[in-house]
Amino acid sequence: MSDSIYDVIIVGTGPAGIQAAIHASRKKTKVLLLGRIENSALYPAHVENYACIEGVKDGRQLLETGMTQAKRFGAERLAEDLLKINQQENGLFAVETESGKTILCRALILAMGTAKTKLAVPGESEFAGQGVSYCVDCDANFFRGATVMVVGNHSAAIDGALTLLDYARQVYLAATELKVSEELLRRLHESKVEVLAGRRVKEIRGGDTGVQEVLLDNNEAIKTEGVFIELGSKGALQLAAQIGVQMDMELFKYIDVNRRQETNIPGVYAAGDITGPPYQMAKAVGEGCVAGMEAAVYARNKQKQQS
Known part of the structure; x- marks a missing residue:
């Protein structure tokens, strides 16, 4: 991976992200x-309804083929999750990955899909918004001085737990198996987060005031006022909130874009499931194509202005 400024960074390696990489790279x-x-x-998944592809195709094979295409056209790849985004005074975007790398770019494409964040345990739906949250970056401030628990095995959970240390009195992390980079794991173990290793949440309990405790699979009850469910990598809501990207006003779940896949933030684009249904590969590829071309043009113009 190069240390220089990238024209375009694409977050997400599904069909939208890969197609965006192909088209942005082809514009040199x-x-x-x-x-x-x-x-x-x-x-x-398996695909059999995509135009010009006969028979049933394996999703993994399609993605690996697409990744090979993107690399052939010059795209570089870093197999890490994105934790943070910020925009600098000079207009460049700085992204921080799970291993602690900070990388600069002129244009950014968000194509990480939609997170399936439900734990599907008793009490989760009942206390949603009353102690159960799916976004540390959005709701941490409501839990100042409280005891909270983060649930998850991946980068979003670990980063969320570390973030909550600045707000909460005590932070638990319930994880069946930690699957993150060594750097992020080191930061976790050197922190004051209490890790409940190998533990799965069985039930979320509470009353009229909201969440009161979490029952684990070993029948241990942990007193807590907040439960942050952070499964997988950082999702659209968390990353978009960091730089003020506008979400849809009805569900506050998808990123609003125009026909050019532009968000309300100049230089930031979105494509694929993250922009809303239908959740089809055909839509994702089409939006990725547009986002890749538009982001490349934006980055070139930005470079000219700065030179």
């Missing part, structure tokens, strides 16, 4: 693709 821009293909919803 410097492109970095962030993420793991196994996190894509297409990875375990």
Whole structure:
């Protein structure tokens, strides 16, 4: 991976992200693709309704083929999750990955899909918004001085637990198996987060005031006022909130874009499931194509202005 400024960084290695990388790279821009293909919803799926592809195709094979294409056109790849985004005074975007790398770019494409964050345990739906949250970056401030628990095995959970140390009195992390980089794991173990290793949440309990405790699979009850469910990598809501990207006003779940896949933040684009249904590969690829071309043009113009 190069240390120089990238023209375009694409977050997400599903069909939208890969197609964006192909088209942005073909415009001779410097492109970095962030993420793991196994996190894509297409990875375990089979496809038989995509135009010009005959028969049933394996999702994993399609993604690996697409990744090979993107690399052939010049895109670089970093198989890490993205934790933070911020925009600098000079207009460049700085992204921080799970291993602690900070990388700069002129344009950013969000194509990480939609997170399936439900634990599906008793009490989860009942206390949603009353102690159960799916976004540390959005709700941490409501739990100042409280005892909270984060649930998850991946980068979003570990980063969320570390973030909550600045707000909460005590932070638990319930994880069946930690699957993160060594750097993020080191930061966790050196912190004051209390890790409940190998533990699964069995039930979320509470009353009229909201969440009061969490029952684990070993029947241990942990007193807590908040439960943050952070499964997988950082999702659309968390990352978008960091730089003020506008979500849809009805569900506050998807990123609003126009026909050019532009968000309300100049230089930030979105494509694929993250922009809303239908959740189809055909839609994701089409939006990725547009986002890749538009982001490349934006980055070139930005470079000219800065030179």
